[in-house]
Amino acid sequence: MSTPTIPRRSWAQRYHVKGIGWTVLMLVLLVASAQMTGVNVGMFFSNLGQFTNLLVRMSNPAWDYTTVIIQPLLETIQMAILGTTIGAAFAIPFAVLSASNLIHNRWLRGLTRLFLDLVRTLPDLLLAAIFVAIFGIGSTAGVVTLAIFSFGMVSKLFYEVIETIDMGPLEALESVGATKITIIWYAVLPQILNQFISYFLYTLEINVRASTVLGYLGAGGIGVFLQRSLNEFNYNQTAVIILATLVVVLVIDGVSNHLRRVLL
Amino acid sequence: MEQTAPIISFKGVNKVYSNGTVGLKDISFDISRGQFLVVVGLSGAGKSTLLRTINRMHEITSGEITVEDESISDYKGKALRLLRRKIGMIFQGFNLINRSSVEKNVLSGRVSYYPTWKTIFGLFSKADKEKAVHSLARVNLAEKLYTRADELSGGQQQRVAIARTLMQDPKIILADEPVASLDPLTTKTVMDTLKRLNQEDGITVIVNLHSVALAREYADRIVGLRAGQLVYDQPIGNVAEGDLDQIYQTPEGAKA
Amino acid sequence: MQTTITPPTRQRSLWQRWSWLLWVLVIGIIYFWTINGLKFSGFQESAASVSKSILHGLVHPTWSYVYDGSGEDLVSLILQTLAIAFLGTIVSALISVPFAFWAARGPKERYFLRSGSGKVVLTLIRTFPEIVLAIMFIKAVGPGSYAGVLAVSVHSVGMLGKLFGEAIENMDRGSEEAITSAGGRSGQVFVLATVPTIMPEFLSYTLYRFEIAVRSASILGMVGAGGIGTPLIFAIQTRDWSKVGIILLGIVVMVLLIDSLSEQLRKRLI
Numbered sequence: 009m010s011t012p013t014i015p016r017r018s019w020a021q022r023y024h025v026k027g028i029g030w031t032v033l034m035l036v037l038l039v040a041s042a043q044m045t046g047v048n049v050g051m052f053f054s055n056l057g058q059f060t061n062l063l064v065r066m067s068n069p070a071w072d073y074t075t076v077i078i079q080p081l082l083e084t085i086q087m088a089i090l091g092t093t094i095g096a097a098f099a100i101p102f103a104v105l106s107a108s109n110l111i112h113n114r115w116l117r118g119l120t121r122l123f124l125d126l127v128r129t130l131p132d133l134l135l136a137a138i139f140v141a142i143f144g145i146g147s148t149a150g151v152v153t154l155a156i157f158s159f160g161m162v163s164k165l166f167y168e169v170i171e172t173i174d175m176g177p178l179e180a181l182e183s184v185g186a187t188k189i190t191i192i193w194y195a196v197l198p199q200i201l202n203q204f205i206s207y208f209l210y211t212l213e214i215n216v217r218a219s220t221v222l223g224y225l226g227a228g229g230i231g232v233f234l235q236r237s238l239n240e241f242n243y244n245q246t247a248v249i250i251l252a253t254l255v256v257v258l259v260i261d262g263v264s265n266h267l268r269r270v271l272l
Numbered sequence: 273m274e275q276t277a278p279i280i281s282f283k284g285v286n287k288v289y290s291n292g293t294v295g296l297k298d299i300s301f302d303i304s305r306g307q308f309l310v311v312v313g314l315s316g317a318g319k320s321t322l323l324r325t326i327n328r329m330h331e332i333t334s335g336e337i338t339v340e341d342e343s344i345s346d347y348k349g350k351a352l353r354l355l356r357r358k359i360g361m362i363f364q365g366f367n368l369i370n371r372s373s374v375e376k377n378v379l380s381g382r383v384s385y386y387p388t389w390k391t392i393f394g395l396f397s398k399a400d401k402e403k404a405v406h407s408l409a410r411v412n413l414a415e416k417l418y419t420r421a422d423e424l425s426g427g428q429q430q431r432v433a434i435a436r437t438l439m440q441d442p443k444i445i446l447a448d449e450p451v452a453s454l455d456p457l458t459t460k461t462v463m464d465t466l467k468r469l470n471q472e473d474g475i476t477v478i479v480n481l482h483s484v485a486l487a488r489e490y491a492d493r494i495v496g497l498r499a500g501q502l503v504y505d506q507p508i509g510n511v512a513e514g515d516l517d518q519i520y521q522t523p524e525g526a527k528a
Numbered sequence: 529m530q531t532t533i534t535p536p537t538r539q540r541s542l543w544q545r546w547s548w549l550l551w552v553l554v555i556g557i558i559y560f561w562t563i564n565g566l567k568f569s570g571f572q573e574s575a576a577s578v579s580k581s582i583l584h585g586l587v588h589p590t591w592s593y594v595y596d597g598s599g600e601d602l603v604s605l606i607l608q609t610l611a612i613a614f615l616g617t618i619v620s621a622l623i624s625v626p627f628a629f630w631a632a633r634g635p636k637e638r639y640f641l642r643s644g645s646g647k648v649v650l651t652l653i654r655t656f657p658e659i660v661l662a663i664m665f666i667k668a669v670g671p672g673s674y675a676g677v678l679a680v681s682v683h684s685v686g687m688l689g690k691l692f693g694e695a696i697e698n699m700d701r702g703s704e705e706a707i708t709s710a711g712g713r714s715g716q717v718f719v720l721a722t723v724p725t726i727m728p729e730f731l732s733y734t735l736y737r738f739e740i741a742v743r744s745a746s747i748l749g750m751v752g753a754g755g756i757g758t759p760l761i762f763a764i765q766t767r768d769w770s771k772v773g774i775i776l777l778g779i780v781v782m783v784l785l786i787d788s789l790s791e792q793l794r795k796r797l798i
Contacts, residue, residue, distance in 0.1 A: 051669055093559075133747040254652070329709055
């Protein structure tokens with residue numbers, strides 16, 4: 009049997025430079041991160057007792073506390089609904105301005121998207137801390153936080169939806185000389201409404217989750233009680249709050265998932 | 273080609289799926305060593321199922337299949353893996369590991385010769401690496417040894433899959449619609465490759481095709497399946513124009 | 529001459545015709561309840577003046593805080609934040625793999641007992657607030673970034689396990705079939721076919737989760753779990769708005785950089 013010619017490999021290919029390089033980089037980063045954060049596996053296990061002790065105390069929920077937290081839980085949901093609604097309302101014009109198939113001015117689009125990117129970099133609790141400083145302790149700070157948080161998220165989801173629409177109806181209307189507003193109302197809106205509502209509900213789910221901890225920094229809702237119970241070492245109350253939150257989140261998720269399935 | 277003792281034989285094979293669908297119905301026939309057998313039929317007629325019962329990728333409900341005079345139904349563990357080693361398989365979708373190199377893909381055909389821990393570290397022997405080059409040379413792709421599999425065209429990928437099968441030193445090759453996702457030109461190179469292996473190495477080749485023209489061009493023998501039943505079986509010399517139309521009639525059409 | 533065309537009468541039940549009214553009513557009630565329920569009395573007189581000083585602080589950040597070599601400056605703490613996110617994400621990616629295989633519906637699974645229970649557990653982990661986890665870990669290992677790493681590691685499993693599991697459910701099983709038919713053992717099928725097929729998606733999801741972890745790590749410090757959040761909450765409480773300004777700037781730049789880096793890497797993976 010004659011030996012077939014084998015293709016040549018470059019030096020980098022033969023010694024797997026890329027693979028080894030990535031592995032080394034990851035290992036260096038891992039070691040550096042471990043140093044910087046002072047990770048100590050031994051300490052975790054030697055203190056595991058305290059952690060399990062905490063879990064044991066949490067596993068005995070103070071059920072009578074449930075009555076106390078119903079009102080703040082409802083407030084949490086209200087905050088989420090209002091915040092999401094305000095955020096989504098502001099998101100619509102910005103989404104239209106960022107959609108490449110509707111706005112042909114590159115500068116305007118780029119500027120809008122940059123602004124949205126900046127808004128999205130801010131974590132929710134950070135916003136909450138600032139708005140508590142501005143508006144004082146209470147649900148107002150929470151609603152504003154959630155509004156801004158969902159604004160950043162929804163506007164991106166919305167403009168991605170807009171960019172995938174079928175352009176046929178738009179061109180038809182454009183050819184008969186319709187105004188931009190008319191085009192959006194008759195050709196764009198019907199195509200995207202269901203997806204908009206679906207994303208609105210999705211954002212609402214995320215906001216319900218987020219709103220449960222905002223109160224930790226004083227921005228209203230159940231989080232206030234979460235912080236209180238933790239500070240007072242009443243872990244059996246913490247457990248009730250977490251369980252109740254879980255139930256609320258699951259119910260909202262279930263309802264929202266069902267509605268979204270019906271819509272799409 | 274002279275007729276020798278059968279390498280595979282079906283004896284009253286039935287296959288019923290768990291949802292009650294009949295896959296195969298009372299199939300009995302022999303396949304002789306070194307034959308190029310083409311199975312034709314509509315999609316859903318049971319061609320794929322028939323092929324996969326030979327290497328036990330599908331289980332049968334009743335009947336018996338023998339490979340080299342041994343019943344394969346009770347094979348387990350090692351015996352089953354050894355059966356599969358001598359039966360290579362080619363798929364419609366090539367089933368390569370897309371992001372790996374051609375070399376790695378071809379070597380993976382040798383998997384049954386290695387313990388698991390060696391495969392984990394990719395410790396293939398030098399001899400097998402050379403074998404991989406030779407297998408690739410047989411499908412005229414040696415120059416693609418270090419290319420990523422997904423950078424190849426469909427026809428080239430299917431030939432890599434054939435090279436992978438050759439690593440098993442197979443006695444039988446099962447090809448399930450090997451050219452269904454290829455264009456006419458690459459179809460020819462793939463089918464020619466299979467025919468060459470059949471003639472040069474004496475590998476028994478069983479191919480599922482839905483194209484009658486291709487079947488007539490390459491087969492030694494054609495069998496037809498309809499609704500899980502063997503409805504046609506002739507050596508290529510006896511296949512007449514129009515014979516195969518009956519296989520492609522839908523059950524409703526047959527009644528009419 | 530004109531012929532009258534009678535439009536075909538649409539056969540719709542009373543319910544179909546009037547159900548929208550019900551929806552309007554339901555949505556109306558929800559919003560009425562929402563707006564009535566919330567108390568907006570928390571509005572402070574000082575809101576305007578505080579906002580003004582915040583804005584003033586944001587445009588006049590304390591540049592000297594960026595780096596002073598003390599290890600407590602912006603650059604050091606941003607790096608610490610990234611370290612928390614990085615380590616937490618890597619650990620959680622490793623923990624997520626077995627969870628993903630637990631929660632992924634198998635091709636031969638009958639009643640989805642195994643995958644269903646896995647999905648429930650992942651939902652529970654996802655819903656458990658990260659902040660509470662951080663506080664719990666602070667009790668165990670003391671305040672600092674170690675607690676942050678642990679919180680990110682555990683919390684991220686909820687989402688990564690779910691995403692990994694979905695990747696497994698939707699993966700192309702062709703190469704697995706090929707290795708099995710070549711006589712491979714199940715372990716060999718896993719190593720040679722399953723892992724290479726699924727790896728790029730796992731890596732891509734891990735990078736995506738890293739982006740989220742960077743955001744979480746930057747706020748976990750607010751409860752004492754290390755990173756840039758600690759000086760931030762401190763600066764907010766002491767109304768040192770110039771310092772808040774520089775920290776915000778630092779976070780924004782960090783997140784933008786990480787997001788674009790991760791996006792580049794993810795594009796190359798797929």
